[in-house]
Amino acid sequence: MPAQTDVSDSAEKEKERAPSDLRTRLKQTQPFESLAQEAMLSLMVAGAAMQQEVEAVCARFGLAASHYNVLRILAGGPPDGYARCDIIERMIDRGPDVTRLMDRLEEKGLVRRQRSQEDGRVTLHRITEEGRALLEEMHADIRAVQDRFAEQLAEEDQRDLARLCAKVYDVES
DSSP states (O other): OHHHHHHHHHHHHHHHHSOOHHHHHTTOOSOOSOHHHHHHHHHHHHHHHHHHHHHHHHHHTTOOHHHHHHHHHHHTSOTTOEEHHHHHHHOSSOOSOHHHHHHHHHHTTSEEEEEOSSOTTOEEEEEOHHHHHHHHHHHHHHHHHHHHHHHHSOHHHHHHHHHHHHHHTTOOO
């Protein structure tokens, strides 16, 4: 029995000394200062990798990922549209200049603005038919990114990842 403990202790020590996949990816020679640091950086690297794939798809359609995000928000919203503050609350990456982002989408004919009938101080934004058509055109390419992601993780792992990420961004899942 002691031999098993020695083997298991030895394997555990080797695991601690071996560079993690993340350390290799970042070409980092020193250990992380904590498990929390490694986990946080892993999440950031994984998020950046997914973001780069989505950005590449969006670029082929003349958009940034933030534009795509807004179009999806508006496509799922009420027929009258959303006020800018409501869009910001729903965005994945809440950039500082949503007004300029909306200007670009309007210039491309993908979004239309109009004053609220209920409160003339509020401008509502809604997706146009052109915007809906572009989302439909992009769907297969975006879905391919999602499918590549799904190939890397079993469904149970996907559920666990979603649950763990929700803990990080503090939303019940």
